[in-house]
Amino acid sequence: MESSPLSKTTIASKTTMESLEKYKDEISGLPRDNGWIPWQPLCLYKGFWLYPYFLQGSLQARDHFEAQPSDVFICSSMKTGSTWLKSLCFSIATRAQFDIDSTTPLRTTLPHECIPFLEYCEYYTAPQGPKTSLFASHLPYTCLPKSIIDSGCKIVYICRDPKDTFVSLWHFLPKIVATMAPGQEDLVVSIEEGFELFCKGLFSYGPYWDHVLGYWKASLERPDKILFFKYEDLKKKTEACVRKLADFLECPFSIDEEKEGAVQKIIKFCSFESLSNLEVNKTGKHVRGDDFVENNIFFRKGKVGDWRNYLSAEMGERLDNIMEEKLSGSGLTFKN
Structure with missing residues (x-):
């Protein structure tokens, strides 16, 4: 399977001014909250x-x-491990095209820029017709364009312990604001206020439990089309998950590749330690239109259980209880 990361266009250019106004009108009539x-x-x-x-x-x-x-769509809620998953998917899918030790674009480009993001209306042109194209989205399953569901294309979804997700999100947003609106970062809600809003489902792409549940149920209904991962399982059983991912992407590792350590090489290169220390991810900028953010904000810790350094045991238990109640009967749990 091959996919070129170099040729990019936007569907936004196909959108007329009339349709833009239509979207503004559609959006203006929706309920809002700060x-x-x-x-x-x-x-x-x-x-x-x-x-x-x-x-x-x-x-x-x-x-x-x-x-x-x-x-193939790589889907997730925010701050659940999508940077890592994108790196793995891109490395697996393009390993016949790029040498991971030298020529892979991931050495000079932020992972988020190697895979187009649906909400930015980006997609890769493919003049030579690669077998598979990779895309990404934070949209909930029920909000995905109908063509994605109807086409039968594949979806890889990753979720994470909601406590670590919240903490990562709370660290991320002030950094975004500091870059895009300098001096305004102190106006972002406190961790206590953010926690209350998260527990109410009020945050970007929330409620978290509904986001996870939508993809979980879809993966049970269409296991051949939707691969569901937990970040914690990806950390604990990385080799098995990477092989499963390659099989799902229809580019399994050959016997020769296994002997040559291709799986381990991809895992090592895509690790937090490796990617976060690349110069592009330490000093580069992620540009979107007139805005930009520092690439390094996408690499904080990547640790399981880091929430304990920021939330009390009572707060952790409260969020666990909310998730268990919301996911009740689904067969999915985040309890250790």
């Missing part, structure tokens, strides 16, 4: 909270994006 960033209200769309910018992108994709059966 959320974590007071001057950036969240909109309630199909039961989930989205920032208007990403919602507009998702509506454009709804109307203009046409998924192909060979497409």
